Amino acid sequence: MIEDKTPQRTSIGQLGEFGLIDHLTQHFEITQESTVKGIGDDAAILDFKDKKTVVSTDLLIEGVHFDLAYMPLKHLGYKAVVVNVSDICAMNAKPTHITVSVAVSNRFPLEALEELFAGITLAAKEYKVDVIGGDTTSSQKGLILSITAFGEADQEEIVYRNGAKESNLLVVTGDLGAAYMGLQVLEREKQVFQVNPNSQPDLDGYAYLIERQLRPEARKDVRTLLYALEIKPTSMIDISDGLSSEIMHLCKQSGVGCNLYEDKLPLDPQFISVCEEFNIDSTTIALNGGEDYELLFTIAMEDFDKIKGNPNFTIIGHMVQESEGIHLVTRANTKIPLKARGWNALQEE
């Protein structure tokens, strides 16, 4: 038998707006007790009882935040949820709900939207967040995604950016820079493909980096880990723009300075070897790469014993008086002022 290899392409217009919404949202399940009413009315109704409501929102634009040349739509849907859930985790809150709005130009067939929503559904299931609303419309160009994430927390659990104190320890989860190098590998393969469309991508040896770029995870587990260790961070932020930039935010909002130690930065072996291959300084990328979605937080010195040696956390510095400034202490033990360049700035170089 000969298989029909032509992918099916159904025009979105065939379903109409309401038909499309029904079709795309049919796989969403309601699992949160706090969801009183989900999709299907003028608005959703949530009941957080005595908890506080935590809200964050993001707008993702094709050609600005993602490139569909190497970002499969299912991964994009997954990542869009993760990015927002990560902001809720950065408040030390529990993610509970999301709304998802999508605008697409008519070059996207229904099957493409199904892939996107499959990724969103998978992430919603993985992070146990209910999809409670959204909007579906057409765009003049490309794909646009707007996600608002909700979470809940008791007042005393919530951690802001502005609570870091002098002599607090600076702690980061996971490792740094891998997502950015994953993007470099994908960009290189895209360029090879543009020169020779018959080439097959050579991604052996880059699996971890590419996964960090295409399928990052939000550190929903950190809240539970810290709770078990009886640690409440004094300040917290998630790493979306890059470590340097996030340290600057914590310092500025808390009114403190910081000494960051180059030799303490947690780097994956694959990350180090690919930085060498690309002839890029690994510290620069770890500081400015962005999109790691790890959590960066400060804790009281007294909590040192609770966290030391824990494989989930790395102490990378400590907070100092604001007047002392924000510095990187290099391996050669020289102090240089930290600059926040962010991954956008890196890309422009």
Added chain:
Amino acid sequence: MIEDKTPQRTSIGQLGEFGLIDHLTQHFEITQESTVKGIGDDAAILDFKDKKTVVSTDLLIEGVHFDLAYMPLKHLGYKAVVVNVSDICAMNAKPTHITVSVAVSNRFPLEALEELFAGITLAAKEYKVDVIGGDTTSSQKGLILSITAFGEADQEEIVYRNGAKESNLLVVTGDLGAAYMGLQVLEREKQVFQVNPNSQPDLDGYAYLIERQLRPEARKDVRTLLYALEIKPTSMIDISDGLSSEIMHLCKQSGVGCNLYEDKLPLDPQFISVCEEFNIDSTTIALNGGEDYELLFTIAMEDFDKIKGNPNFTIIGHMVQESEGIHLVTRANTKIPLKARGWNALQEE
């Protein structure tokens, strides 16, 4: 002295993302007691105490939902808030907060964004909603706005779309169709302008229609009016797509039919005369025009005496058994099945 008539154009890039956000959000004031933390952290924190949280979201795209040729940016900002607040009102809830995300291409100078945010600020003040978050980014083409609105209500106050019962009265606020005819007037002037760019728009005699299109208001007052009358609607929806389409939603979700009376439709005299001028059937536009942002609801027959003669409300029909279907009873007393065409369909004709 000779005045410099060149409008100031400041590039958005000069401020940087964080500078831009600080600049644009500086006029937002926090007035709601339920706002624990607004803009400035990874997420906002809200405290609705024993109230339920009501959430609605919309994505507005230039060239799809609005045309900057005749929609001033300040009006657009105002209207974008109104559209979302209207959804909260349609749940019989009190609007409390919004998040605002904006993407713009670099053809927009800072001054254009300031105009947009001036409209958003004005609406936030008018409707007493706190702006508690958002996102600002670049787009590949045009202006994109994503707004999420929040409200609060006691469980027993909330009105869904699905509670209409047989023999309930169908009631609408304000008048119908004016926003759509306002759009027609503006479209006509745009075409005149394209032929002769020196022409001045001739908008005398269309003020009400144009205001309904460019500066609609959400019926935040209806909740208070109904409360004072001791009426709780059995179902409710706001009129964004058009009366017919919204009646269909109420009927479908409630499992009832409806008889709608043509001679009861509330029409403004200016609307009627401009329909004649354009040689368009006013009933067709009142049914399918859309963007009126009035509220449509059903009440128990027993509440008739409380509402009759009230200038804020018009009884336009009554609900019947589902098997009887959804009909328009014309002035000539013939029954014709109601069709939902919506304003998009109208525009395509």
